[in-house]
Amino acid sequence: MPPSGAGSSAGFVGPESALLRRRAAWLGGIAVLLLVPVLVRQPYHITICVNLFITIMLTLSMNFVVGFSGQWSFAHAAFFGAGAYIPAILSTKLGVSPWLGFPIGVACVVGAAMLIGIPIVRLRGYYLAVCTLALGFLTEVFVRQATDITGGGYGIQRIPPLELFGTPLRGAAYYPIALAGVVLTGLLLSNLMRSPLGHAIIATRDNPEAASAAGIDVAGVRLFAFVLAAALAGSAGWIHAFYYLGLDGSILTTDRAFLWMFMVFIGGLGRPAGVVLGTVFLVLAPELLGFFAQNQVLWVGILMLAVALFAPRGFGGLLDAAMLRFRPAGRS
Amino acid sequence: MTFGSIAQVAASGLHVGCIYALAALSFYVIHSATGILNFVQGECIMVSAVLGVVLLPWMPYPVAMVLSIGATIVLSLLTERLVIRRLEARQADLFIMILSLLGLMIVVRYGTGALFGQEEYMLPGPAGAGVIEIGNSVFLPYQVILIYVVTALTFAAVHVLSKRTWLGRSLRVAAIDPIGATLIGVNLVRVRVVAFGLGGFIAAMVGWLYAPLYAAGYMVGVVPGVKGFIVMVIGGMASPIGSLVGGITLGLVEVATARYFSSLYSDATAFVVLMGVLFLRPEGLIGAKSRA
């Protein structure tokens, strides 16, 4: 089971000032990010940002299900892929509006996650890991082989873009959508973890017996977390599909799921701020250091090992340690 | 469905199954002695084959084979020494352990790709290229016969090792009760080293059995690694027999599916069977409750 050190280290109950500071930080951050497409001109840089936002959605949702809920999920890539492929197939083959593709895609992902999740939440420890791994592989194989539906290795191309009032949203115009995706994901998870349901999720991870005695429906809460994470991954998939307007099987390989898991871990499991930082670093570094990009998986794997062996709490842990020095004595 | 075609399917299924069984065995010896799922074993299979391809032009065949198998054993031992031991010293939990091993697996796989390139090569098999023909429809390459033989010998050897020797008994005792084992003088670290070494050796052999029939390249460890792992879980983690039975069963089912239903979905068979087993009988087909 994931380490139980993961969780809100500041406690659930905090003073009103902390709440206000948090809200101010959110608004400030969003304002800054909104300025980016104004300041940045090169389309390539927009792509980097969009890709970064999508990856953060994925790592935050993985951090949620693995760190806060204590459940393995190697099937994440499969849900991401489903959230991308289903709307893409619907709009290319059946002419369904891309906007409509979002609720349909997410509904399919939620349905699949529930179907799979119900038996899965009974499983423990590495049986769960193995099962999600198997699911991930199964989806990979299916997408590769069912060429009629998914286009196999060639994938799905020429996906119609999202349109707003008749204007296609491409390039910089798509930026707000990706930004909205990552901000909403962050906000949703942040609020959730501060609510009774979020507390119930952590309690279930820490001690399911005691959680049950406190009135928490353990299996229900686990299923909820699993399904929510899948829905978030599926949403990220939709955002991906309608930006790149082309898909192929490489987006949902289990190696990708490992990559995101590594990113979460390097960022610091259970510490969303660290996870975001870690993801930003790992996504942007290849752009700045050319050779890194050729072998992203390799370098992330090496970093992952280094973190596991030498700094097991990841960036988030280093952040915590740094903040401990700056925080005044007593509770902030 | 003539008798001949059934026999050919059986022969193919058997050899595929043996590969899976041996791969599962390499996972099994490590897991049963230490409780660790060493994902790097799949990549050991690959490394042994790729090293073989690299070394063959420079030296006689047996020397290349021995060296590549030896290097693979060293890789496995290094995994134990550098990764496991360090994590153990910090009393890291299972989660970190699994992620570290996954990380190492990725590093070995893509590192080999970076070092040796992404092409696939042919590795000539130890048994040579001859084929035995039975009737008019069953073709048994020498290499396939070698697979049968090696599988049988290896499983027999592991069986004898675990039941009849001090080493084997130590391995089993360490699996059941680590603390009790130390009380009777079993050195857990040495047990672990032996387990990793043995696992590495078996995986290295699989490389030389598998690659001549398929290919040798940096991605070659994925299929036998994943399937071998799945077979170990399906077969049950209480005894090596589970791996043997599970592997052969899966091999036969896969080949039969490919031949009589659709070759597209035969890969999926393993995962479907796995999920079925996990839901219905988590201890595996043969096993008792394992120490999950």
Next chain:
Amino acid sequence: MSEPLLSLRNLSKRFSGVVAVDDVGFDVAGGEVCGLIGPNGAGKTTVFNLIAGAIPPSAGTIRFNGRDVTALRSHDIARLGVARSFQRVALFDSMTVEDNVLVAAEDHGRRRLWSAVTHLGGYQSRSRAAVLRARDALELMGAAALAGQRVESLSFGQQRLVGTARALAAGPRLLLLDEPAAGLSAAELDSLRGAIARVRSAGTSILLVEHNVEFVMSVCDRVVAMNFGRKIAEGPADAVRQDPAVIEAYLGTR
């Protein structure tokens, strides 16, 4: 006469051939402190777990607060107003003391997804109410000073206090205590006695399972004694203490 708060009838539990609990029946009235005693292996803990919904009975019925709760599992029973403590304490390791208790004080009966995600729809008031309940529970157990500490830094006795406070924070009508006196010093036992009295006067009934017969006699109104899975005596503490069957059960196994 009104129905008792908790009522067990013909309760039995078999574990693959071994009969752990055999046709046990007794009541716990509102506002009373009831003790369940018996030598090791008598089946007390099994009865406890049956009431708490941790395991299903093989036969018999359990009624709580006028409802048949026999088939209910632990989280459903908890939501009806039965709370329990754990022998091995079972606190949530990653949280502070205050948060541990807060989790139990919150209402998990309805998932309230929208409110959880947006923090709208009554969220603030519910949240404040829960925090108050949690603080009250800690006060009642005399553990308010521990509020901000992490669970790892607590002594065993302190952990016990927090565990009991957590059970109380849910505002139960019936509190089940599993060996609350085990491992406590004399001073800690006194404060436990005080806490039990405070809890009872706040309107909560208590059923406790205990080995320490002295302690049970000093806090309980009524006592039920078990041996070999059966009830052997029931009544006021003094009467049960002198009951020959009870004496034999304890002396016989000593």
